Amino acid sequence: MFSQQDAPITVLHVDDDEAFLDLSKATLEVHEELVVETETDAEAALERLRDGGIDCVVSDYQMDEMDGLAFLTALREFDSDLPVVFFTGHGSERVAAEAIHAGVTDYLQKGTDKAFLFLRNRVQTLVANDRAARAAQEAEARVRQLYERISDGFLAVDADWTVTYLNSPAETLFDCTADDVVGRPLGETLPALTERAFGAGLRAAVDDGESRTFEAHYPPLDRWISVVAYPADDGVSLFARDITEYKRAETKVEEMRNRVDTAESQFRTLREKVSRPAAPFR
Known part of the structure; x- marks a missing residue:
């Protein structure tokens, strides 16, 4: 049975180097479970993200019009949970710390022999975890709705x-x-x-x-x-x-039964007295 966990993963890769984006798309889409959309303009990328349907964002850090931190900060204003991976060749401990503070999910370096392999594995893991968390939240919400009904x-x-x-x-x-x-x-x-x-x-x-x-x-x-x-x-x-x-009504019924029982008892006593033959006069 098909589930959201089995759906293809749609990635939006944002980088101002169009040639690198072409390489990224060709490399990552070798694996059929990944679908890569690319964008060289960070503002356009934000508009695309507002439309929904993206499972993970991969972004460069150093870009001309808007750097990765500014892009990430803008994204987190309307989506606090979407996995975001910084994939950059301009890394430092300071940049990594700022990215983590801004809400990045992971941080990988470009330029290594296995960079795209690491990127693909990390994207798959992050999206699987995110989908599982969302599914759990949706299931919990359905249970709570049921309880409220x-x-x-x-x-x-x-x-x-x-x-x-x-x-x-x-x-x-x-x-x-x-x-x-x-x-x-x-x-x-x-x-x-x-x-x-x-x-x-x-x-x-x-x-x-x-x-x-x-x-x-x-x-x-x-x-x-x-x-x-x-x-x-x-x-x-x-x-x-x-x-x-119900208990009050039950109590009233019990009181009425007691009264009826008392009345019947009194009636039986009276009937017995009346039915006795009168004592003869002496």
């Missing part, structure tokens, strides 16, 4: 009982914000969830390694909450729902 409150803690995620319904349910809770111990931020029935239910799920469903009263907000806890190797996730109205 859930109408129930969702809360996750790691193996140390540190809160790692809290969706919007959970913020409403527990009257807190994700900013105040995520990254902090559950017992510190929402201590009632670690006590009494809540704590017992969550610990039982973790200890048994099996999901647990339970209902418990949440004293801080005087709410009844239904919880389904799912343990995992790296922590436990719980889905929570406010069932206060």
Whole structure:
């Protein structure tokens, strides 16, 4: 199955030496996985990058109209993550330090026998890592979107009982914000969830390694909450729902049943008294 990781790598090589760009394109495109676009003008290169579709930038440092550092600084204003390799013959420790500070991803010297081999390998590695990181971010974003669509409150803690995620319904349910809770111990931020029935239910799920469903009263907000806890190797996730109205209705039904039972008992007693034959007059 085709994935983004298998797609050809599109490289934009920026250098004011057109003959060197032709050599770079011919050398790198020997490998079918690389597609090389070239540009001798840094401003034009920035416009091309704004259009998107470039996986990696290779840039010279010393160019007439705009040097590599100025080009890199301008690029980082609208794309902070795109891999950028300085491929230059005018290197120094000072230039390398300035490039790293400006956000360059790697720095290679021209002029060696294996310069293009090193460049090709570095480009492939950087793009593979970048694509993997982006795929992980996209997957995480999809998971978070899924959690946000859930109408129930969702809360996750790691193996140390540190809160790692809290969706919007959970913020409403527990009257807190994700900013105040995520990254902090559950017992510190929402201590009632670690006590009494809540704590017992969550610990039982973790200890048994099996999901647990339970209902418990949440004293801080005087709410009844239904919880389904799912343990995992790296922590436990719980889905929570406010069932206060249900519990109130349940209590009312129970009160009505008690009243009916009392009334029936009183009626039976009265009927027994009425059905007894009257005592004869003496």
